[in-house]
Amino acid sequence: MDRLLRSIKLEINEKIYKKDPQSSELGKKIIEHGILLIHQLGFEDFTFKKLGVQIGSNESSIYRYFENKHKLLLYLTSWYWGWLEYQLVFSTNSIQDKNQKLKKAIEIITREIEEDSSFSYINEVILNKIIINEYSKSYLTKEVDKENKEGYFIIYKRLADRLSEMISLVNPEYPFPTSLASTLLEGSLHQYFLRDHFTSLTECKESNSVTLYFTDLVFNSLNIKNNG
């Protein structure tokens, strides 16, 4: 990634945290090792106590940053979608042709995440795996409506919106642009999950096949021939 990204700070809804983790060393350690430990143990077995041991800090100190691990997950997912949104905007901004723009957007959303050293304390490859495995758990809760009202999912919704608009630009007659956008976002995560755990339920085995699958899906839905 470029320098520009390295210098910007992603804005996360302030209600998600009690103290901004980007404001201190300990905060950054919580994020950095939180990602690693959630990935290692899975969200269910992950606890603040274990994270405390891992970073040589006290459990109670972590609670000063996040109310609970659910909020930490909301923080991480918001960060991830914000990061992806930035890449989307950055990569498609200069493209004039509507079809090419959408094609690029699908590529950004569906491609495999590679190491990105922009944010030194965040491992985007691991974070992507967390999103694949745990993102659903952040909204499949009884509190989803309340938390949605608080704006906890605003970055994701903005991203879906951008995609939806790009889709509508290509074919303004298409009646389901937002559903298609959300299918793309969710479905892409799901295809990667299937590739890792239910191989028989997907044809996407190669590195770029998720992109090929969704590019085909979207452009066929819009009744546009997809010739590069």
Place this chain on the structure above:
Amino acid sequence: MDRLLRSIKLEINEKIYKKDPQSSELGKKIIEHGILLIHQLGFEDFTFKKLGVQIGSNESSIYRYFENKHKLLLYLTSWYWGWLEYQLVFSTNSIQDKNQKLKKAIEIITREIEEDSSFSYINEVILNKIIINEYSKSYLTKEVDKENKEGYFIIYKRLADRLSEMISLVNPEYPFPTSLASTLLEGSLHQYFLRDHFTSLTECKESNSVTLYFTDLVFNSLNIKNNG
């Protein structure tokens, strides 16, 4: 639903339960009120202790049927997919035309669930809501590969397989039949979730719009005109 279904018993992988809940009154009560209570509290807040209170039974008695609530969820999801598979096979069996067959299949998978009194102790409408809200949690775990090997997801995979085959029959050249089938199954649940909680992320507001959306999506992907 018809009489036939009322008399068959869905076969669930025996490793999922310690004692077959279909074999006793208490077992059926666990399933019946388990569904209601998971729906009411959400899976996270649901406990066997609370279920025990609800059905006037002891916590320890429930543990004799299921090792833990995760296994109960696996049981319920298996039952649901088995039930849906049965409807799929039953409804499409006699249709000769490949396109019509697939179209019917999509309808079965994506339609809203209505009251079905075939299984007196199982409320399929509520169970469907549980699937929408909790199904992902049954496989987004660290144990998924082990449990997959044990065959806990076999019914779902069989259903996806049937769909995939119907897709391939319509267009044998289509390169992603299984991915499309899994997108359909997962995506349908997701669109219903969005309809209930993230209205701005879907165009599917009416009762049959999820069906319309996915019918359009699938047939366009297969490059087949969908004129009824």
Place this chain on the structure above:
DNA sequence: ACACTACGATAGTAATACTATTATATTTGC
């Protein structure tokens, strides 16, 4: 030197997710 904040250490609570044991009720087999 003083205030202020951050962090660590310790303690404590209610609930969860079980396991184990024993007692009682119900079913069934003869």
Place this chain on the structure above:
DNA sequence: GCAAATATAATAGTATTACTATCGTAGTGT
């Protein structure tokens, strides 16, 4: 109709989780 087998209920107990609250201290800013 009674004994044996089985199912369920009751109770107790454990380790862990998910916190909250308090206190002491180290570092920082003025």
